[in-house]
Amino acid sequence: MPRHLGVRIALVVIVVAVSIWYLYPPAKTINLGLDLQGGIHLVLGVDVDKAVEAQVERAGDTARAELEKRGIGVTRVERRGTAELAIQLASPQSWDAAVKTIDEVLSVFDRKEADQAAGRLGLALKPREVANIRDLAVRQGLETIRNRVDQFGVAEPSIQQQGENRILVQLPGVQDPARAKALIGKTALLEFKLVDERTDAETALRTGPPPGTEILYQRRVDKETREERKVPFLVQKKAPITGRDVATARVSIDQNTSEPYVSVDFNAAGGRAFSELTDANVGKRLAIVLDGNVHSAPQIRERIPSGRAQITGGFSTDEATDLAIVLRAGALPAPVQVLEERTVGPSLGADSIRQGIIAILASTALVFLFMLVYYRLSGLVADVALGLNLLLLMATMAGFHATLTLPGIAGIALTIGMAVDTNILIFERIREELRAGKTVRGAIDAGFARAFKTVIDTHVTVLVSGLILFQFGTGPVKGFAVTLMIGIAVSLFTAVFFTRLIFDLIYMGQRKRETLSI
Amino acid sequence: MIELFRDPGFNFIGRRRWAYLISVLFILAGIGSMVAKGGLRYGIDFSGGTLIQVRFEKPVAVDRIRHALETVQMGESVIQEFGDDREYLLRLPLAQLSSEEVTRRTQEALAKDSELGKHEIRRVEFVGPQVGRDLQIQAIYAVLWSMVGILVYIAIRFDLLGGLASIAAIIHDVLVCLSAMSLTNREMSLAILAALLTIIGYSVNDTIVAYDRVRENRAKGARRKGESFETQINNAINQTLSRTVLTALTVFFTTAVLYLFGGKVLEDMAFVLCIGVVTGTYSTIYIAGSLIVDWAGWRDRWVGKRKKVVAKA
Numbered sequence: 001m002p003r004h005l006g007v008r009i010a011l012v013v014i015v016v017a018v019s020i021w022y023l024y025p026p027a028k029t030i031n032l033g034l035d036l037q038g039g040i041h042l043v044l045g046v047d048v049d050k051a052v053e054a055q056v057e058r059a060g061d062t063a064r065a066e067l068e069k070r071g072i073g074v075t076r077v078e079r080r081g082t083a084e085l086a087i088q089l090a091s092p093q094s095w096d097a098a099v100k101t102i103d104e105v106l107s108v109f110d111r112k113e114a115d116q117a118a119g120r121l122g123l124a125l126k127p128r129e130v131a132n133i134r135d136l137a138v139r140q141g142l143e144t145i146r147n148r149v150d151q152f153g154v155a156e157p158s159i160q161q162q163g164e165n166r167i168l169v170q171l172p173g174v175q176d177p178a179r180a181k182a183l184i185g186k187t188a189l190l191e192f193k194l195v196d197e198r199t200d201a202e203t204a205l206r207t208g209p210p211p212g213t214e215i216l217y218q219r220r221v222d223k224e225t226r227e228e229r230k231v232p233f234l235v236q237k238k239a240p241i242t243g244r245d246v247a248t249a250r251v252s253i254d255q256n257t258s259e260p261y262v263s264v265d266f267n268a269a270g271g272r273a274f275s276e277l278t279d280a281n282v283g284k285r286l287a288i289v290l291d292g293n294v295h296s297a298p299q300i301r302e303r304i305p306s307g308r309a310q311i312t313g314g315f316s317t318d319e320a321t322d323l324a325i326v327l328r329a330g331a332l333p334a335p336v337q338v339l340e341e342r343t344v345g346p347s348l349g350a351d352s353i354r355q356g357i358i359a360i361l362a363s364t365a366l367v368f369l370f371m372l373v374y375y376r377l378s379g380l381v382a383d384v385a386l387g388l389n390l391l392l393l394m395a396t397m398a399g400f401h402a403t404l405t406l407p408g409i410a411g412i413a414l415t416i417g418m419a420v421d422t423n424i425l426i427f428e429r430i431r432e433e434l435r436a437g438k439t440v441r442g443a444i445d446a447g448f449a450r451a452f453k454t455v456i457d458t459h460v461t462v463l464v465s466g467l468i469l470f471q472f473g474t475g476p477v478k479g480f481a482v483t484l485m486i487g488i489a490v491s492l493f494t495a496v497f498f499t500r501l502i503f504d505l506i507y508m509g510q511r512k513r514e515t516l517s518i
Numbered sequence: 519m520i521e522l523f524r525d526p527g528f529n530f531i532g533r534r535r536w537a538y539l540i541s542v543l544f545i546l547a548g549i550g551s552m553v554a555k556g557g558l559r560y561g562i563d564f565s566g567g568t569l570i571q572v573r574f575e576k577p578v579a580v581d582r583i584r585h586a587l588e589t590v591q592m593g594e595s596v597i598q599e600f601g602d603d604r605e606y607l608l609r610l611p612l613a614q615l616s617s618e619e620v621t622r623r624t625q626e627a628l629a630k631d632s633e634l635g636k637h638e639i640r641r642v643e644f645v646g647p648q649v650g651r652d653l654q655i656q657a658i659y660a661v662l663w664s665m666v667g668i669l670v671y672i673a674i675r676f677d678l679l680g681g682l683a684s685i686a687a688i689i690h691d692v693l694v695c696l697s698a699m700s701l702t703n704r705e706m707s708l709a710i711l712a713a714l715l716t717i718i719g720y721s722v723n724d725t726i727v728a729y730d731r732v733r734e735n736r737a738k739g740a741r742r743k744g745e746s747f748e749t750q751i752n753n754a755i756n757q758t759l760s761r762t763v764l765t766a767l768t769v770f771f772t773t774a775v776l777y778l779f780g781g782k783v784l785e786d787m788a789f790v791l792c793i794g795v796v797t798g799t800y801s802t803i804y805i806a807g808s809l810i811v812d813w814a815g816w817r818d819r820w821v822g823k824r825k826k827v828v829a830k831a
């Protein structure tokens with residue numbers, strides 16, 4: 001009598017039951033990759049140096065303001081490179097006071113250069129601080145993008161940090177990829193800047209903008225010819241009010257033109273600042289700037305105490321909706337850039353699934369038939385083991401929430417071919433033992449025992465490449481490695497353990513049996 | 519009982535020089551084609567760029583699409599039929615334009631041309647220069663590491679010479695696959711890399727089976743006195759031939775089905791898997807088996823003493 005028959009049968013029954021439980025219902029438990037269900041895969045690079053630069057510039061402004069408040073003359077404060085500041089004092093006399101102030105205000109900077117005679121100081125942001133800012137920029141960017149995606153309404157989005165400064169965004173089933181991309185990738189830095197009307201924009205273009213001002217453009221698209229025109233504006237560099245002052249934003253429709261616009265509500269501080277700004281500058285124009293582009297530059301007619309502003313600019317409804325979303329979710333701390341994009345439309349995904357299923361069914365049928373014809377009853381046992389292998393493979397994927405991708409389907413097809421290989425190794429060995437004159441029982445025992453070492457060898461080599469592939473792979477390719485590895489690992493159970501059990505059951509107690517259907 | 523081979527007694531090793539010649543000729547043809555085509559063609563995964571898959575409502579000629587793209591200064595795009603004459607791949611090299619801009623312009627150009635009829639953009643892939651470069655480096659590492667992994671495993675399981683011969687067989691298989699790709703104008707992509715790594719792991723299987731048999735025969739003392747190493751290897755290959763061919767056959771079935779029915783997106787990957795299975799089986803016999811005989815021969819001549827190879831056990 002073969003040993004532990006009851007335990008072995010129970011184990012197989014339990015494994016099958018658990019598999020079915022995990023797998024039911026398949027449509028819900030199997031995670032389909034973006035290449036099968038359609039969707040967007042984006043890898044965004046966060047320009048972390050920009051966040052460092054912005055921080056350094058802010059620190060420079062603070063230092064300058066503080067120095068001036070204490071009556072220390074400053075000729076120039078400017079950023080050099082990414083993380084360095086150069087400060088030029090008006091006169092070397094105030095050196096000691098200046099150094100004291102700078103040490104207080106710019107405590108996160110190291111002093112690199114100090115030329116007392118020239119009244120010049122060079123400072124560099126501490127490396128730990130630089131690392132902090134970079135890290136924070138990525139994490140805040142991630143949060144902001146998550147907020148935007150949530151408000152946009154995507155089922156089961158996945159937004160993760162990848163490496164040091166990359167963000168991986170996966171949005172299944174998005175119908176309008178261009179819109180989703182624009183929504184995610186927009187920095188959405190909103191600024192209100194006063195238009196400098198002392199100098200004509202055209203003149204400034206020729207002579208260069210006066211200090212403290214810059215030239216920004218408004219894009220105007222002619223409705224008839226769809227031609228784009230860029231209109232220059234000379235505005236003050238300093239933005240008294242920015243997106244940080246926004247409490248909420250929503251889309252409204254203009255009663256007269258029935259064009260959508262975005263209505264912005266400031267928070268308490270922002271409302272106060274807006275009220276003061278409008279009060280002090282009645283008659284001037286206020287440019288509403290988004291990511292360096294002027295959206296509109298209405299004239300301030302009177303003080304606006306309501307803490308509310310309108311952004312108009314010929315939006316479509318979608319554009320206005322998305323702008324409201326990004327203003328609510330806040331600006332990205334640093335600009336992002338699309339490094340990689342893979343978008344698959346739903347119809348292509350559906351085609352891929354259909355073709356994948358056909359390929360898997362056809363290869364299963366072919367291998368099934370081949371084993372049956374070549375090894376007869378034993379082949380049938382191997383076929384049942386193959387069926388079990390596929391069941392366990394899918395159940396393991398469901399259990400681990402692994403994702404099935406298109407290359408993953410190729411991995412399944414390959415598994416079908418490789419899983420029966422284990423049985424072939426065993427059966428060929430049994431045949432050999434029979435030819436050598438062993439009894440049926442003896443041949444089965446020797447066949448399984450001798451083939452086992454080889455089976456382990458073949459499994460190890462495929463798993464080695466599978467692991468490396470998994471380590472290296474991105475999305476779809478990872479899916480291939482996953483199915484291949486699971487399929488191969490599972491075949492140890494199905495092709496060795498399960499097949500052996502069936503053999504034991506069939507030939508149990510037939511010690512005198514002389515033929516084997518193999 | 520159907521039997522493919524029953525102790526066939528083919529003289530594989532004796533004819534190894536012919537096999538070397540065939541392998542070298544095929545790989546040379548492949549390298550020649552790569553040189554003539556200016557190197558192995560890299561897909562956008564590695565070279566960077568934008569790929570757009572469009573399906574039209576009705577059959578469309580390539581010239582028509584090119585004409586439409588010329589109106590948006592994208593006439594230099596590579597336009598390639600994909601499956602049938604309603605579906606095309608448009609490829610653009612990396613340029614100043616962002617991927618959004620490329621997609622937008624393409625859509626605009628195709629929509630404007632009324633003769634093209636309705637279309638659907640089914641797939642957009644953009645790989646930036648940084649990502650492409652990263653993937654190239656990672657791909658080389660992946661291939662090298664899997665070879666190292668297998669070398670170490672075989673060196674532990676058998677011996678260093680066996681490991682080296684297996685690696686030579688793997689390199690042979692990879693070169694044959696790359697040659698076949700170049701000869702059939704296929705591009706290197708991430709999926710192809712996955713196929714190559716799989717072949718690396720799979721191809722060495724049969725080699726292990728054959729080596730294992732050499733060792734087993736020795737342990738059993740089946741070696742007749744004076745039997746040369748060459749004969750031992752040849753016997754082992756013959757004894758394991760039916761399982762070598764059968765296991766390859768089932769995998770070949772499934773990869774061939776994948777190639778025929780798996781759809782256009784998987785076609786190249788399935789092609790490489792098919793070629794890999796065939797060359798993997800061939801290289802077991804003619805490269806891993808033959809090289810170890812030649813190397814052992816050279817080594818014996820140099821060292822001047824006969825030493826047992828393969829089996830340490």
